[in-house]
Amino acid sequence: MPYxxxxxxxxxTDECHPVVRRAQALAQASNxxxxxxxxxxxxxxxxxxxxxxxxxMLQQQQFDQARERLNTFAxxxxxxxxxxxxxxxxxxxxxxxxxxxxxxxxxxxxxxxxRHGLALLLGSTANDVLHGAPCDVLAVRLKKPA
Ligand code: AMP
Numbered sequence: 590m591p592y593x594x595x596x597x598x599x600x601x602t603d604e605c606h607p608v609v610r611r612a613q614a615l616a617q618a619s620n621x622x623x624x625x626x627x628x629x630x631x632x633x634x635x636x637x638x639x640x641x642x643x644x645x646m647l648q649q650q651q652f653d654q655a656r657e658r659l660n661t662f663a664x665x666x667x668x669x670x671x672x673x674x675x676x677x678x679x680x681x682x683x684x685x686x687x688x689x690x691x692x693x694x695x696x697x698x699x700x701x702x703x704r705h706g707l708a709l710l711l712g713s714t715a716n717d718v719l720h721g722a723p724c725d726v727l728a729v730r731l732k733k734p735a
Contacts, residue, residue: 591618591619591620591621592615592616592619592621592695592696592725593619593621593622593693593695594621594622594623594624594692594693594694594695594696595612595615595616595619595621595622595623595624595694595695595696595697595698596624596625596626596685596688596689596692596694596696596697596698597609597612597623597624597625597626597697597698597699598626598627598628598681598685598697598698598699598714598718599625599626599627599662600627600700600714601627601655601658601659601662604700604731605662605700606665607700607729607731607732608698608699608700608729608731609625609665609666611698611727611729612698612727612729613666615696615698615727621696622673623669623673624669624673624674624675624692624694625659625662625663625666625669625673625674625675626674626675626676626677626684626685626688627655627658627659627662627675627676627677628676628677628678628679628680628681628684628685629651629652629655629676629677629678629679630679630680630681631644631648631678631679631680632644632647632648632651648678652676652678655676656676659674659676660674675688675692681714681717681718682714682717682718682720682721685697685699685718686718686721686722686723689722689723689724690723694724695724695725696724696725696726696727697718697722697724697725697726697727698726698727698729699714699715699718699726699727699728699729700715700728700729700730700731701713701715701728701729701730701731702715702731703730703731715728
């Protein structure tokens with residue numbers, strides 16, 4: 590069965606363009622819909638989840654900036670309409686899974702750095718997304734800059 594709806598997760602760095610292009614090629618080959626998602630991670634998570642101050646205003650700014658960055662990033666893909674660009678707030682694994690289910694996606698595409706050593710112990714988003722995914726997951730190997 591060809592894929593029908595592919596969800597590509599992007600961290601909005603230039604590194605992610607080859608990941609989107611791979612997802613686009615798959616979508617074209619399967620005549621599938623393609624959607625893009627970026628997750629804004631709560632600031633408190635960066636501090637270990639326990640911050641004794643109100644971060645709500647900063648978080649709103651962070652979300653607004655992420656929306657602008659998503660629009661700039663998605664500008665490279667004019668065929669992706671507004672309803673194919675998603676921005677969510679929370680933990681990437683959880684939010685990517687939630688959105689994939691909500692949108693009826695049958696494939697999630699993420700980039701993978703192929704980490705090793707200490708970086709491997711810290712984990713990767715690709716690995717995280719794979720566990721408990723509601724559908725197939727494709728990890729596109731990201732090349733190290735020359
Ligand atoms: P990382 O393991 O954090 O280096 O990220 C590897 C891949 O996970 C990226 O190429 C994206 O496909 C995806 N990813 C990482 N962070 C996010 C994010 N905040 N929102 C959506 N996808 C992400």
